[in-house]
Amino acid sequence: MATKESQAGKLVRGIKSVFKAPVKPASAAADRATPLQDARKAGIEPTHEMLQKSAKEHMFLHFTRHSPYQKADMPIITRASGHHFWDSTGKRYFDGISSLFSVNAGHGRERLAEAAAKQMKELDYFPLWSHAHPAGIELAERLISYAPKGLSRVFFTTGGGEANETAWKLAKQYFKMTGKPMKHKVLTRAVAYHGTSHGALSLTGIPSMKKMFEPLVPSTFRVPNTNWYRAQDDFATEEEFAIWAANRVEEMILFEDPDTVAAFFLEPVQNSGGCFTSPKIYFDMVREICNKYDVLLVADETIDGFGRIGTMFASELYGFEPDMLVCAKGMTSAYAPIGALMISERLFEPFKHGTTLFPHGYTYGGHPVSAAVALANLDVFEEEDLVGNVARNTGAFRATLEKLKDLPIVGDVRGEGYFFAIELVKDKNTKETFNDAESEKLLRGILSHRMFEEGLYCRSDDRGDPVVQLAPPLTIGQDEFNEIEQILRGCLDEAWRAF
Numbered sequence: 001m002a003t004k005e006s007q008a009g010k011l012v013r014g015i016k017s018v019f020k021a022p023v024k025p026a027s028a029a030a031d032r033a034t035p036l037q038d039a040r041k042a043g044i045e046p047t048h049e050m051l052q053k054s055a056k057e058h059m060f061l062h063f064t065r066h067s068p069y070q071k072a073d074m075p076i077i078t079r080a081s082g083h084h085f086w087d088s089t090g091k092r093y094f095d096g097i098s099s100l101f102s103v104n105a106g107h108g109r110e111r112l113a114e115a116a117a118k119q120m121k122e123l124d125y126f127p128l129w130s131h132a133h134p135a136g137i138e139l140a141e142r143l144i145s146y147a148p149k150g151l152s153r154v155f156f157t158t159g160g161g162e163a164n165e166t167a168w169k170l171a172k173q174y175f176k177m178t179g180k181p182m183k184h185k186v187l188t189r190a191v192a193y194h195g196t197s198h199g200a201l202s203l204t205g206i207p208s209m210k211k212m213f214e215p216l217v218p219s220t221f222r223v224p225n226t227n228w229y230r231a232q233d234d235f236a237t238e239e240e241f242a243i244w245a246a247n248r249v250e251e252m253i254l255f256e257d258p259d260t261v262a263a264f265f266l267e268p269v270q271n272s273g274g275c276f277t278s279p280k281i282y283f284d285m286v287r288e289i290c291n292k293y294d295v296l297l298v299a300d301e302t303i304d305g306f307g308r309i310g311t312m313f314a315s316e317l318y319g320f321e322p323d324m325l326v327c328a329k330g331m332t333s334a335y336a337p338i339g340a341l342m343i344s345e346r347l348f349e350p351f352k353h354g355t356t357l358f359p360h361g362y363t364y365g366g367h368p369v370s371a372a373v374a375l376a377n378l379d380v381f382e383e384e385d386l387v388g389n390v391a392r393n394t395g396a397f398r399a400t401l402e403k404l405k406d407l408p409i410v411g412d413v414r415g416e417g418y419f420f421a422i423e424l425v426k427d428k429n430t431k432e433t434f435n436d437a438e439s440e441k442l443l444r445g446i447l448s449h450r451m452f453e454e455g456l457y458c459r460s461d462d463r464g465d466p467v468v469q470l471a472p473p474l475t476i477g478q479d480e481f482n483e484i485e486q487i488l489r490g491c492l493d494e495a496w497r498a499f
């Protein structure tokens, strides 16, 4: 007992001493102020050197190898306009990939900034938790007006990964509420990327991206993607290959037991692996298979949506009606973060009754400022007919990029709309690809570096076989296609010679 009292006494003394601790003088805030804060207060533009120093000390970038930045400078992007952006040294780049497949309407549109400011002054923020707001309501109505037939409800998120996560959770709850509680598994395609949260990463078909985070959410299964370039030797026609690939979806549903399979996620044009397209028959068959086994078909149009492939949504181009559609990026042309899951009325039906609710949401999902920016962005899309521009020019873009096929390193040029991949090979005749070490040297050692020097920003990616990817703003035309081709020609030629 005596011991306990002395411990309590110590505790009280400790607390008293904390309260007696000298209060920080008022000037402490000034002592704490950072060099960049000081510069801002003094109205001085931070220099490249100031930004570099601070970035190296404090920044942890996404999907980034940081070792080079212990010594070398990291690129710091300071401004953008049209299809160009500038770094902190003043160097200009052609934004060949719409920053991250996102800035579809191009950079620097004051109208979108004004829409954000107007919305902030009117209603800065309110969550979509038990309440709606005008910008969200109008955006939901507008999205549904562009969406494939059958979709009628919108659940807002802050990006594509959250929308995929939402789709899976909704599929599970829907089947639990409608008498099929065992339906919870999902199928996705090999090498596809669907996001990084635990659920969305579990949907992702790229083992190297997952291995540090295993065990992930169980119950996801992979089916083949539609990489026609690599299948050509085994099938007489692309249709024949597409039928084979669609049959693998049915096979996997049967392997796993249809009573346990809830959904199949696919990107109509798959980004990861390099812009895999499919003939219409693939989508027709997949739709039929999903109907047959009551499996929900989810179109992940995070990249494909908002004109990227020449129609507002890619599902429209391929003429199929998904049960759910995920979209994000191009909705605001990335001026503000937002994502959405659109669903059919059938999936909403159980939520119309009794005390049912979907216990799921995000603080910033459908943020009014993002919604207002999206509406202004979609006005730009309509007034400038950006989707029509892509549909009219996709053939010319493809033809310009196909000129690169005369280079020994270019094995394939594929894609749709303003979304193309150039696959790089060691031997065009045998289609032999580069091994991991060679791919590392080719993409990160040579190509990225050379393209950066030449002022072309595009993606060199080896999540599948090595590819260079292009997804420029939807505003560009033939002059810019030529510029891209010329820069790429020089860089690819040099890369080949360096091998």
Ligand SMILES: Cc1ncc(COP(=O)(O)O)c(C=O)c1O
Pocket (backbone or CB within 6 Å): 158, 159, 160, 161, 162, 164, 193, 194, 195, 196, 267, 271, 300, 301, 302, 303, 328, 329, 339
């Ligand atoms: C097809 C696809 N799905 C999902 C995502 C994840 O989107 P976010 O980064 O907005 O979560 C991406 C991102 O690039 C994507 O390309």
